[in-house]
Amino acid sequence: MDYGHALGLVPDDSYHSFLAYRAAVAERVRTGIAPAAPAALAPWTTEGVAFEAAVEVKYAGYIGRQRQQAAKLKKLEGRRIPAGFDYDGIPNLPAEARQKLKTKLPGTIAQASRIPGVTPADVGVLLVYLAASSRSSRKGGTQHA
Secondary structure, three states: OHHHHHOOOOOHHHHHHHHHHHHHHHHHHHHOOOOOOHHHHOOOOHHHHHHHHHHHHHOHHHHHHHHHHHHHHHHHOOOEOOOOOOHHHOOOOOHHHHHHHHHHOOOEHHHHHOOOOOOHHHHHHHHHHHHHHHHHHHOOOOOOO
16 A cells, blocks of 8 residues: 555555554554444454554464564675585485585575575575575685585
């Protein structure tokens, strides 16, 4: 709605109704009390507010973890994967992920995470191995690239 309104696709009255609905949901989540002015919510209803607030409360933990995971991945998006990196040298990486990575040869963790067949767990294994390889090379050891 925000984007639609900003682009002129959503009329002001609909957008203001939506803002009232959004505020009512936030108030219900915060206090547990239903909104007092259902007319201002049209076409949304107080039942809809109650339902959405209940869903937000019920899944708050999951949503929070997903937001943290997304923020962490965003922070690591620019993490480079060295050219010629040896994916076969990662023992805990599943064969399917290894094959996909060797075929696509991503240059960054973000690129690797978007390859179909490469799971978030696979990216985690790759990150751990890259960190270990980086520490090893800084200490004068050999890098697995």
